Amino acid sequence: MNTLIDIVVFTMLVTTALAVVRTHSLFATVMLSGVFSLLSALLFVTLDAVDVAFTEAAVGAGISTVLMLGTLALTARSEKPSSHSPLIPLLVVLVTGAVLVYGTLDMPAFGDALAPAMTHVAPDYIARSPAEIDVPNIVTAILASYRGFDTLGETAVVFTAGMSVLLLISGRRITRAEAEKGATGNAKGTDDAIGDGSDET
Amino acid sequence: MDWSFFVGHVNYWLFVVLMMTGLYVVVAKGNLVKKIVGLNMFQTAVFMLYISMGKVHGGTAPIFPTDMKIDPATVYTNPLPHVLILTAIVVGIATTALGLALVVRIREEYGTIEEDEILEIEQDMASEENRIHGQAMGGRA
Numbered sequence: 171m172n173t174l175i176d177i178v179v180f181t182m183l184v185t186t187a188l189a190v191v192r193t194h195s196l197f198a199t200v201m202l203s204g205v206f207s208l209l210s211a212l213l214f215v216t217l218d219a220v221d222v223a224f225t226e227a228a229v230g231a232g233i234s235t236v237l238m239l240g241t242l243a244l245t246a247r248s249e250k251p252s253s254h255s256p257l258i259p260l261l262v263v264l265v266t267g268a269v270l271v272y273g274t275l276d277m278p279a280f281g282d283a284l285a286p287a288m289t290h291v292a293p294d295y296i297a298r299s300p301a302e303i304d305v306p307n308i309v310t311a312i313l314a315s316y317r318g319f320d321t322l323g324e325t326a327v328v329f330t331a332g333m334s335v336l337l338l339i340s341g342r343r344i345t346r347a348e349a350e351k352g353a354t355g356n357a358k359g360t361d362d363a364i365g366d367g368s369d370e371t
Numbered sequence: 372m373d374w375s376f377f378v379g380h381v382n383y384w385l386f387v388v389l390m391m392t393g394l395y396v397v398v399a400k401g402n403l404v405k406k407i408v409g410l411n412m413f414q415t416a417v418f419m420l421y422i423s424m425g426k427v428h429g430g431t432a433p434i435f436p437t438d439m440k441i442d443p444a445t446v447y448t449n450p451l452p453h454v455l456i457l458t459a460i461v462v463g464i465a466t467t468a469l470g471l472a473l474v475v476r477i478r479e480e481y482g483t484i485e486e487d488e489i490l491e492i493e494q495d496m497a498s499e500e501n502r503i504h505g506q507a508m509g510g511r512a
Contacts, residue, residue, distance in 0.1 A: 180385055187392040187412055196404055203408045210415045218432045218448035219422045222456050229464050230415065237464075241404060241471040245478040249402040250485045259399035267391040271384055279379025281428035283446070288427060292449040300439055308433040308450040309457070317454055324458045331465035335472040 175216055183209050194249045200238040207231035221309045382423050389416035401486040403474045407467060414463050418456045425449035 186206045190199055207230030214223035278285035295312055303311040313321060393416060396409025426448055433450035435441050478484050481492050 176382075183389060184385075184392070187389055190405075190408060190412065191392065191396055191400075196402065199405055199408050203411055206412055207415060210419055213419055214422055217419075217422050217426050218430060219425070219453045219456070220432045220434070222418070222422060222453050222460070225457055225460050226415070226418070229460050230411070234411065234464055234467050237468055237471055238404065238408070241474055244475050245404065245484050246402075249400070249405055250488075252399065252401050253487065254399070254401070256399050259395055262398055263391045263395045266394060267387050270387045270390070274380055274383040274387070277380065277383060277424075279376070280382050280423060281426050281430075282379070283427045283430075285424070287424055287452070288449050292425075292451045295450060296433065296447050300435060300441060304439065306435040306437050306439065308435070308447065309453045312450055312454045313457060320454070320458055324461055327462050328465045331469045334469050338469075338472040338476050 172216060176213070179209055179213050179216070183213070194251060196242055196247055196249055197239075199249075200235060200242060203238065204231045204235040207234070221307070383420060386416050386420040386423065389419070403477065403484040403486065404471075407470045407474070410470070411463070411467060414459075418459060421452050421456055421459075425452035 183206065186202050186209065190202045190206070193199055193202070207226055211223040211227040211231065214220070214226060278287075282288075295316060296308060299305070299308050299311040299316075303315050305311045390413050393409045393411070393413030396412065397406050400406060400409065427446055430446040430448040433447045433453070474484055477489065481489050483489060483492075
């Protein structure tokens with residue numbers, strides 16, 4: 171039963187990904203990206219990662235879709251068809267994929283309870299967290315307590331990204347077009363306008 | 372390659388297929404918003420690969436019963452990849468937001484979010500600048 175669900179979800183994920191490649195409408199692309207996140211959340215549930223599933227559903231399918239729709243409102247609606255040949259990207263992708271598949275050949279089989287990832291700290295966390303932290307959800311116990319510094323680092327990253335976004339798109343800025351318009355008023359200002367342009371890029 | 376090896380590894384290969392679809396969108400498409408969507412797809416595929424490494428056969432979600440009466444026979448899936456990927460998802464949305472802000476800024480500056488048009492404008496700017504510098508040097512540059 172679980173295998174059947176996996177196969178169905180996988181087929182839908184691949185179909186969604188191919189639809190993103192094919193479509194030229196950016197709105198459709200953004201919506202399909204939300205669908206992709208939601209399907210991956212479904213797959214996370216079948217892999218027992220319920221915390222990850224609801225984070226992905228809220229953040230990946232929710233917030234990121236909203237951010238992208240906001241960007242579309244400020245930029246463009248559709249994509250210009252590419253004039254380049256897809257052969258070189260296809261070659262790059264196939265070679266990278268082949269190398270990655272070669273890398274997985276030495277990996278432990280799916281669901282192997284004796285895999286290296288299962289034998290070091292993970293059983294220790296599971297055995298000790300009821301006595302030490304006393305929180306039913308082991309993921310919460312590790313996230314907030316054993317690996318609290320990870321979460322602190324994450325907060326620092328989110329803060330930095332938030333500051334950068336504010337610096338980039340808030341406030342009044344002089345665009346290149348306006349700088350040029352101001353420059354045509356006085357003939358001598360041309361050099362200055364181009365100087366400004368190169369400073370910003 | 373026998374059947375059990377195939378069944379034990381096919382999930383990794385399927386995730387690689389999804390990853391490479393995302394990478395293809397990043398490399399082949401010229402639209403900046405689409406590139407970011409491709410990057411997100413790649414990222415989600417990496418998350419799935421990582422989570423699938425933590426799955427244990429017959430295991431259950433790593434949550435104890437609320438009364439904390441833990442049955443020692445219960446097998447729990449490895450919670451560590453879940454924690455790392457939770458952090459990665461939040462960092463991922465932060466970088467996506469930053470990328471989208473850059474796209475908005477590029478659109479303000481260039482009036483387009485297509486890569487080849489931006490390159491064209493950059494080239495025009497460079498040749499215009501060269502022309503002006505050449506004139507300043509008496510047309511000999």
